[in-house]
Amino acid sequence: MSEITASMVKSLRDRTGAGMMACRDALRETAGDEEKAIEVIQKKGLSKVAKKAGAIAGDGLVHAYIHGAGRVGVLIEVNCQTDFVARNEDFRQFVEETAMQVAAEAPLFVSEQDIPENEILARKAIFRGQLEEEAKQTGREKPAAAIEQIIEGKLAKWQKEACLLDQLSIMGDEKTIRQRADELSAKIGEKISIRRFARYELGEGIEKKKSDLAAEVTEALRGS
Incomplete structure (x- = not known):
């Protein structure tokens, strides 16, 4: 069995909201596999998010992001379960940053299940x-x-x-969008789900000079 470190326990706790001991036990049970440990915690009903999973994620935010003086535009819908969370600053920041991710990395689908x-x-x-x-x-x-x-x-x-949830975040925290969504869900106690997005780029399909759009979006983020 691989060693269960404090950082592994913290990462799992951030994503599930479960207690430290529950996270450590789940990691031991799954030999350190974080994704399997999340399943264990959810099955045992120890996740704060799982306890509210039965609620319909019918609230949320539709957000528009425009980059580069109108060169790229993104519309994204991110759902939560209450209008209280929809007004939460952390939630709104997550939606904004995820829209920037779509602009920079041009994913084709939300998740593997959508392919x-x-x-x-x-x-x-x-x-x-x-x-x-x-x-x-x-x-x-x-x-x-x-x-x-x-x-x-x-x-x-x-x-x-190609899948937004599996992409590494452009925020530079070495986390996938799925991990960031899980951590926010654990923090606010509600399930957060990215439902859909649409990305438009000026002159799309027309041959034109290429540029590093991902770098441009990241630079714009730093300057904001």
Whole structure:
């Protein structure tokens, strides 16, 4: 079993709102796997967020973010369970920063569950074609089992880039958007969920000079 450190316990507590001992026990039970530990805590009803999970997340905020003098625009809907939380400054800041994330990193979906099956099949076909082309150029063909493993690895990497919840935050805290949402949920005691977003970029689909939009958004954030 891996060592359960104080930082691991704190991270789990921040995401669930459960007690320190409950977090430590859950991490020990799952050999330090934080995601599995969250499931353990929720099943035992120890999470402050889980206790309110039955409530409908029908409140929240629709927020518009415009970057670069109108070059990029984002509309995002983030839900909570009460209008009290919808007016909370931490919640509003999370919505604003998540909209900036969408502007900078251009995710395609909120989560893996939102990816259509035909999109997954299309991506696999692209990756398979790349491997076939590589085999032609090198004259070395990989075993079928190895090809499937590589394709699955490429797909997993693409999903992390394409899904907003799996992206690393541009805020520089080395946390994913999912982790930031979980921590906010634990802090305010209500489930926070990103429902949908739309991103528009000036001249999208038209060939134009490329720029580092992610760096621009991050710089704008620092200056605000």
